[in-house]
Amino acid sequence: MLWPLAGALIALSVLCAGLILLLGWHLFKLKRFLLWLDSPALPLPEERGLWGDIFYRLKNLLKSQPAAHQPHDISHEQIRLVAEHLPDGVVLIDAQQRIVWFNQAAETQLGLKGRSDIGQFISYIIRNATFNAWLTGAGEDRLTMPAPADSSRSLALRRVPMPGAQQMLFCHDITEQVRVDAMRRDFIANVSHELRTPITVIAGFLESFADMEEPDAQRFKDYLKLMREQSDRMRRLIDDLLTLARLEADTEVVIEPVDVAALARSLMQEAQSLSGGRHKVSLELDSDVRIAGNHKEIHSALSNLVSNAVRYTPSGGQITLRWRTNAAGGGEFSVTDTGEGIEPQHIPRLTERFYRVDRGRSRALGGTGLGLAIVKHVLQRHQAHLRIESTVGKGSTFTAVFPPERIIPAATETPQSPGQAAA
């Protein structure tokens, strides 16, 4: 319109100025939009026209995806779901000690039943005086007690005050921790006791020496012999403790092919020398397969079985060592004796540290009470296990059973080269 009236130059200048203004306006809106993107928590700018349309659609989009826009906000329902599936028990109780809510773990640990216990006084359901006194008292916020649902389990409870005089109870199952603590205490008590006995004996002899008015060569010699026996006993005990500690500390077994037949031959010689001719010792080799394992560890385990057979079999008895493959394709090394045998109730506990059927007899025979614990550990490290069969008055058979995966057939090359490690 301007062109014919004012000429081309003026018309084009006005058009350019208009376009520059329009561009400036859009750049201004764009800048506001970018500022909002930097802090999206602020409300969207109110606009009209094209920009108003863009902001309106963006608002609707944000409304439909609140979680994506606010990733750190979790809903009530989400919190409830998480608490529901916690491995620890959680119970919410009101100011009058009535149950408001509890999760699945609390059902198992505290014996709460489904939803029917909601609204009940907790003292009606958990009938434990210490627990109820603790819950209503103002003292400690923690308590350890047997699980109401299963008294063989132990629970550590913690109460946390909540708004409106409510309380949240948290229950953690500490059965395993209690068991390990008790085992550690027993072990320390046993070791101290085992070491104190020989030291007391040696100290007694030393006092006798000091009290001797005049030297008596024969008594002196006798005492020295007994002192030596006691120090040997301490050394054996410390050796066994170190072996067990090493087995527990090493997570990996160094694997090599172990020729069990050759090992059995040398164990037979060990048995003969330990027996000193008091027993008949024989060897039955029904297999020549080798096993993938650690020679030193397997030798130590099998030699414990042999030495037990010699020690617990009276003179004139028979001891048989045998190596064979079984029907499953595994290997079995057994030591059979015609000794005193073991009553069935003792058998499951024989591999516990310091467990002996007859403490006095074991000590008299130079036992440490750790031999079968070492055997069990070594076999476990080779995925093998110990089988014990015994008849009182007839004798016992202790068998180390190796799984087929550990067997190296006679004609085959070693599956794993020496020095290779396996868990």
Ligand code: ADP
């Ligand atoms: P110890 O050093 O006392 O022999 P072990 O751990 O080797 O300890 O054995 C634990 C207990 O198992 C022994 O004290 C003994 O009572 C019993 N025992 C082990 N081997 C035999 C066996 N061949 N015959 C009878 N009892 C055995």
